[in-house]
Amino acid sequence: MTQNLLKLDFGAALPEGGSVSRNGSEWDALEEALRDADGWLRSDVNRRRDGFGWLDLPQTDLAEVIEAGQWLAAFDAVIQVGIGGSALGSLMVANALLHPCHNELSRSERGPRLYVADNADPAGTRALWEMVDPSRTALVVVSKSGSTAETMANFLWLWENLKKVLGEERALKQLLVVTDPEKGLLRAFVAEKKCRSLPLPSTVGGRYSVLSAVGLAASAALGVDVTDLQAGARAMDEVLLGAGTMEENPAWLLAGLHWLHFLRGRNMTVLMPYADGLRDFTEWFAQLWGESLGKEGKGSTPLRALGAVDQHSQVQLYTAGPDDKLFTIIDVADRGERLILPSPSDASLAPLAYLGGQEMGAMLQAEARATAATLASLGRPVLWLEIPRLDAFRLGGLVYLYEVVTALTGRLLSVDPFDQPGVEQGKRFTYGLMGRKGFEEEGRKSTEAFARIESRTVSC
Numbered sequence: 264m265t266q267n268l269l270k271l272d273f274g275a276a277l278p279e280g281g282s283v284s285r286n287g288s289e290w291d292a293l294e295e296a297l298r299d300a301d302g303w304l305r306s307d308v309n310r311r312r313d314g315f316g317w318l319d320l321p322q323t324d325l326a327e328v329i330e331a332g333q334w335l336a337a338f339d340a341v342i343q344v345g346i347g348g349s350a351l352g353s354l355m356v357a358n359a360l361l362h363p364c365h366n367e368l369s370r371s372e373r374g375p376r377l378y379v380a381d382n383a384d385p386a387g388t389r390a391l392w393e394m395v396d397p398s399r400t401a402l403v404v405v406s407k408s409g410s411t412a413e414t415m416a417n418f419l420w421l422w423e424n425l426k427k428v429l430g431e432e433r434a435l436k437q438l439l440v441v442t443d444p445e446k447g448l449l450r451a452f453v454a455e456k457k458c459r460s461l462p463l464p465s466t467v468g469g470r471y472s473v474l475s476a477v478g479l480a481a482s483a484a485l486g487v488d489v490t491d492l493q494a495g496a497r498a499m500d501e502v503l504l505g506a507g508t509m510e511e512n513p514a515w516l517l518a519g520l521h522w523l524h525f526l527r528g529r530n531m532t533v534l535m536p537y538a539d540g541l542r543d544f545t546e547w548f549a550q551l552w553g554e555s556l557g558k559e560g561k562g563s564t565p566l567r568a569l570g571a572v573d574q575h576s577q578v579q580l581y582t583a584g585p586d587d588k589l590f591t592i593i594d595v596a597d598r599g600e601r602l603i604l605p606s607p608s609d610a611s612l613a614p615l616a617y618l619g620g621q622e623m624g625a626m627l628q629a630e631a632r633a634t635a636a637t638l639a640s641l642g643r644p645v646l647w648l649e650i651p652r653l654d655a656f657r658l659g660g661l662v663y664l665y666e667v668v669t670a671l672t673g674r675l676l677s678v679d680p681f682d683q684p685g686v687e688q689g690k691r692f693t694y695g696l697m698g699r700k701g702f703e704e705e706g707r708k709s710t711e712a713f714a715r716i717e718s719r720t721v722s723c
């Protein structure tokens with residue numbers, strides 16, 4: 264039974280013009296490998312292990328999250344402090360469902376304005392603070408580890424300033440902490456201050472946490488139907504559970520095709536939605552894909568693109584550059600919004616008559632189809648992923664689909680899709696350079712390594 268979540272056309276994404284899926288051996292072996300990978304992902308043993316907890320998020324009770332969302336909705340502004348998986352999910356949901364205009368996030372008819380402090384840039388943090396009225400602002404600090412330097416720097420500065428303006432007692436009433444239920448510095452802070460908090464289940468990794476309080480608390484405050492978002496993920500899970508071949512199972516198909524193209528030297532994947540509302544979906548996907556699969560010299564590089572914007576920036580490379588990419592064009596069938604273009608009334612604009620009477624969304628869709636058709640006509644592997652409309656239900660389905668695709672692809676690549684050891688060295692070097700006690704050696708090593716960079720220089 265279709266759940267009307269999405270349609271995935273893959274006729275032009277099969278290697279060797281589709282012969283791979285007809286000649287059986289490689290395709291059948293891959294399907295068997297995907298069946299094993301799916302069994303591994305969903306096995307009862309693994310289900311309770313660190314990293315696998317996100318599989319249960321579509322079934323979790325959202326009452327606490329919804330209650331926190333209602334509490335946050337009473338404020339004029341919500342500042343979410345977090346980075347990576349502790350920020351990208353909220354940005355993606357807000358961009359997709361409330362703020363399709365990609366360079367302005369704070370307009371909201373129904374709820375507070377959302378600001379996300381997701382970098383340790385003093386100019387950004389100061390500017391953000393100056394945009395809010397502290398007496399009408401809630402601070403939501405999100406960190407699984409509770410120790411990420413950028414998040415802690417922003418939290419310390421914003422929290423101390425909030426206390427300075429409101430006094431601690433009142434400031435505590437405007438604070439929500441989302442962190443590990445048992446461990447970490449922020450959990451200790453909650454215990455000390457007895458402030459409001461929500462758990463990020465310890466078995467859920469940051470980049471797989473959008474369907475937990477991490478992505479849903481602020482989204483609920485902004486008026487997103489988080490129950491519908493979760494229902495979309497559940498519906499996708501039902502689809503995937505019931506589909507035992509690559510032709511039926513979109514997660515197996517996407518993971519399998521990435522694997523087949525990876526073997527053929529296409530180690531980049533371009534996600535190109537033709538909808539402003541999905542721009543931050545590509546940012547969220549880039550962390551999910553890059554941090555999950557980039558291990559042991561393996562993995563494919565996620566390239567964010569936006570249609571039609573990147574037709575005027577990247578498509579030259581996509582059509583005439585190296586044939587090292589798998590493309591996914593995402594289209595939204597019903598955009599809801601309709602803009603009919605007027606016929607030009609100025610004589611000099613007469614050549615634009617062909618635009619007159621056209622609907623802008625139909626034009627964008629024609630561009631999406633044209634880009635996909637161009638890539639297909641050049642033998643570049645391209646997938647066409649179409650969602651009926653961009654609403655909470657379909658977004659939930661899309662999120663869950665890509666989480667499963669990423670985990671399965673990790674299994675095919677024989678890497679652990681749930682850890683991220685490669686990020687730690689840079690953090691230790693940072694602590695060393697900042698003079699943090701116990702990191703003196705890291706500081707020395709980092710300075711030594713940086714000396715190699717500046718050993719040759721040209722300045723002007």
Ligand SMILES: O=P(O)(O)OC[C@H]1O[C@](O)(CO)[C@@H](O)[C@@H]1O
Pocket residue numbers: 346347348349405406407408409410411414469470554683686
């Ligand atoms: O939620 P935390 O622990 O602050 O981590 C933020 C992000 O930093 C990382 O650990 C990478 O450094 C990501 O995996 C994570 O999403």
